[in-house]
Amino acid sequence: MNYPLTYQQFVDHFKRGKLLGLKCNSCQAITTPPRISCGQCGSSTLDLMELCGKGQIESYTVIRAAPEPFHPPYIVCIAKLLEGPRLMGNLIKVSPEEIDLNFITRNVRVGYKVSPGDNLSGGERFSITFELC
Amino acid sequence: MAQNCQGGLVMREVAIVGVGMTRFGRLEMTNVEMFSVAGKEALLDAGLAPRDIQALFVGNVFATFEEGQSNLAPFLASDLGMKHIPAIRIEGACASASLALREAFIWVASGAYDLVMAGGTERALAMETPLATRTFAMGSDSRYEASTGITFPGVFAMMAHRYAYKYGLPLKTLKEHMASVAVQNHLHALDNPKAQFHRAITTEDVLTSPMIADPLQLYDCCPFSDGAAAVILAPFDQARHLVKKPVRITGVGQASAGPLYTHPDITRVLARERSAYQAYHQAGRTPKDIDICELHDCFTIAQIVATEGLGFFDFGKGSQAAADGESGRKGTIPINPSGGLKAKGHPIGATGAAQVYEITQQLREEAGSRQIPGAKIGMTDTLGGDLMICCNLILEV
Numbered sequence: 001m002n003y004p005l006t007y008q009q010f011v012d013h014f015k016r017g018k019l020l021g022l023k024c025n026s027c028q029a030i031t032t033p034p035r036i037s038c039g040q041c042g043s044s045t046l047d048l049m050e051l052c053g054k055g056q057i058e059s060y061t062v063i064r065a066a067p068e069p070f071h072p073p074y075i076v077c078i079a080k081l082l083e084g085p086r087l088m089g090n091l092i093k094v095s096p097e098e099i100d101l102n103f104i105t106r107n108v109r110v111g112y113k114v115s116p117g118d119n120l121s122g123g124e125r126f127s128i129t130f131e132l133c
Numbered sequence: 134m135a136q137n138c139q140g141g142l143v144m145r146e147v148a149i150v151g152v153g154m155t156r157f158g159r160l161e162m163t164n165v166e167m168f169s170v171a172g173k174e175a176l177l178d179a180g181l182a183p184r185d186i187q188a189l190f191v192g193n194v195f196a197t198f199e200e201g202q203s204n205l206a207p208f209l210a211s212d213l214g215m216k217h218i219p220a221i222r223i224e225g226a227c228a229s230a231s232l233a234l235r236e237a238f239i240w241v242a243s244g245a246y247d248l249v250m251a252g253g254t255e256r257a258l259a260m261e262t263p264l265a266t267r268t269f270a271m272g273s274d275s276r277y278e279a280s281t282g283i284t285f286p287g288v289f290a291m292m293a294h295r296y297a298y299k300y301g302l303p304l305k306t307l308k309e310h311m312a313s314v315a316v317q318n319h320l321h322a323l324d325n326p327k328a329q330f331h332r333a334i335t336t337e338d339v340l341t342s343p344m345i346a347d348p349l350q351l352y353d354c355c356p357f358s359d360g361a362a363a364v365i366l367a368p369f370d371q372a373r374h375l376v377k378k379p380v381r382i383t384g385v386g387q388a389s390a391g392p393l394y395t396h397p398d399i400t401r402v403l404a405r406e407r408s409a410y411q412a413y414h415q416a417g418r419t420p421k422d423i424d425i426c427e428l429h430d431c432f433t434i435a436q437i438v439a440t441e442g443l444g445f446f447d448f449g450k451g452s453q454a455a456a457d458g459e460s461g462r463k464g465t466i467p468i469n470p471s472g473g474l475k476a477k478g479h480p481i482g483a484t485g486a487a488q489v490y491e492i493t494q495q496l497r498e499e500a501g502s503r504q505i506p507g508a509k510i511g512m513t514d515t516l517g518g519d520l521m522i523c524c525n526l527i528l529e530v
Contacts, residue, residue: 007276033277039395059298059399061290062347063282067267070282078291078394086394088278096347104298115280120267127280 004046005034011126014112019053021083022046030083039085053110054133055079057103058086062096069118075099079108079130089128109133144242148372148379149528150365151179154490157360157478158329159258164196164205167361168254169212171483175250175363176213179375183214186365187246190221190236192229192253193482198268199259215250224482226272227431228517229253231485231524234364235385238526241366248371252363255480265357269481272518274392286354288393288519289432290346296400296434300449308348310452311433312339315352315475317461318430322472324503329358329478339433353433358478362486364493378497384416384527393519404523405442405516412525413444418510420444423527425495425505426466427488428514430473436460439514440468443525467505470495485524488513496530 004022010033013020021032025047029040032051037044058078066072075091087110091099108130115125153174155167162170168191176183189210196202206220225232230253237251257265269285297307316336322328334352342351372379388407390396396403413419420443428443430436437451445466446454454460460468471477471491474484492511494500513526 033274033394039391059291059295061287061294061349062344063284063287064343064347065266065284065286065345066263066282067270067284068263072282074282076281076283076287076291078399086396088274088281088283088394090281099347101294101298101304104294121280122275125280126276127282128277 003036005048010034019051019110021049021051021085023049030085032081032085033087051081051083055081055087055108055110057091057106057108057130060091060099060103062099077130081110087128089130091130093131107133145244146369146381147238147241147366148369148381149489149493150367150372150376150379151175151181152364152490152493153178154327154362154487155360156327157358157480157487160359162359164193164200164202164254164256164361165208165212167256167359168209168252168363171252171254171361171363172209172213172250175365179365181248181365184216185248186215186218186250188219188237188240188249189215190223190233190249190251192223192233192485193255194224194226194229195255195257195260195268198264199256209254225522226517227429227479227481227484228515228522228524229482229485230362231513231515231526232387234485234489234526235387235524237366238382238385241368247368249366250363251366252361252486253483254361255482256359257357257480258359262357272521274394277394278392284346286346286349286432289434290349292399292438293348293434296438296452299400302452304348307452308340309336310456311353311437312336313456314430314433314436315339317458318469318473318475321462321470321503322476324501325472325477328472328476329356330472330476349432349434355431355474355479358480360478360480360483360487362483362490364486364489378530380493380496381529382526383529384412384414384418386411386415386525387523389522390520392521396520399520400438401448402438402442402516402520402523404521405439405514408523408525409443409514412512412527416527416529418527422510423466423512424508424510425470425492426468426512426514427471427473427491428468429516430469430475431479431516433475435516436468436473439516443512443514462505470500470503470505485513485515488515489526489528492528496528
């Protein structure tokens with residue numbers, strides 16, 4: 001059996017403009033980031049689908065003490081996509097001093113960022129970003 | 134209750150016959166040295182010799198980064214003189230030592246071994262803060278989360294913001310409630326000679342400390358720590374002849390969950406709710422039966438959420454309960470009389486065993502000036518990673 005959508009395939013598709021997810025044939029739930037089993041019911045009968053790339057902020061923080069090699073301050077959010085699954089990413093084009101609880105439920109569009117990797121990152125760093133929309 | 138049942142198997146009753154623990158803080162000792170000190174203390178406490186121990190399960194997360202040391206467990210067994218026994222390192226982030234204890238419990242309960250040592254060791258202060266922050270963030274999904282620069286405090290910071298949003302609590306109020314957790318745990322640690330901090334702090338100290346990950350400030354966070362703790366388990370029938378006051382392990386639970394982005398509500402730790410249910414069910418106890426609890430206060434919000442997940446307070450009520458002192462020494466459920474991870478310290482590979490060390494001392498009425506009078510039933514709660522792994526034990530005398 002093949003892995004339905006590997007990390008590398010997910011990243012490569014996103015770099016070409018397509019945010020992919022997996023739709024479950026059994027329960028219709030949509031899963032992303034990809035895994036071998038449906039996030040809801042565990043079935044492995046999954047079909048690739050393209051997601052609209054829009055969602056809503058569920059929570060956030062401003063990182064002010066960062067791990068190497070990151071440079072604080074920056075915002076990390078969890079957003080719930082319109083299709084159901086959630087992603088963690090950096091909210092960009094918003095000042096860390098500007099964000100507050102009112103940003104929870106704000107609409108965002110999903111993007112990505114690539115930065116160089118190091119000895120402990122298993123290759124280049126691909127990360128999700130969010131922009132208000 | 135003569136026998137426990139788990140997974141349909143008839144199991145033997147298991148008891149703690151010895152505990153040992155180093156001081157927590159900056160120790161200037163290696164992982165091997167720290168664990169050996171804790172292990173020797175546990176052997177002495179049990180009146181046992183190294184050759185009596187049949188297996189070792191030890192929690193450790195970062196020895197590879199701290200000291201460039203892998204395959205740690207045989208080094209520990211060898212240093213202690215427990216020659217040629219099976220020695221196994223267990224890694225489950227901050228819950229590692231509790232996982233080690235649960236493994237030891239199962240092996241003794243099953244009848245495969247009689248006398249087993251379990252515990253953990255961690256030397257986090259051997260790493261500089263930026264590397265330590267990075268290694269701790271390795272508990273997040275390396276593919277889809279860590280690349281955002283999320284940190285361990287950052288995860289609980291998002292929990293705090295969601296908690297305020299979900300329950301309609303002004304952030305200022307929640308932060309004051311959270312600060313009361315730090316103040317209380319520092320107060321408790323004053324009476325713990327092995328704690329990392331012996332300094333009372335005020336709400337103002339917490340609220341004026343540097344911001345780490347909004348809304349968590351420095352004093353909302355546990356410290357990086359060095360330290361080790363060890364526990365020796367035996368079948369209860371044997372334990373009665375070994376020591377005056379064996380402490381029975383009447384319930385164990387462990388559960389897991391997916392990466393943080395799969396959690397439907399980050400104010401609820403589903404792995405904890407499942408794990409705690411297993412432990413309560415096995416012990417035949419409910420939250421109301423628990424006299425004392427050492428729980429996973431890696432951050433102040435984490436303690437509030439844990440008191441809810443373990444069933445001590447209703448969901449959404451833990452914050453006010455903390456502010457009202459209900460988890461203080463004289464409260465309805467005394468929480469973290471040791472000072473907790475916040476003030477006792479949090480050498481992550483050792484924490485679960487240190488929690489058991491404290492509960493054992495309390496149940497034996499050997500906790501000195503921090504003794505909770507009349508404590509007969511205690512519970513531990515250890516959380517690992519981004520709400521991904523949890524282990525609970527119920528202990529009784």
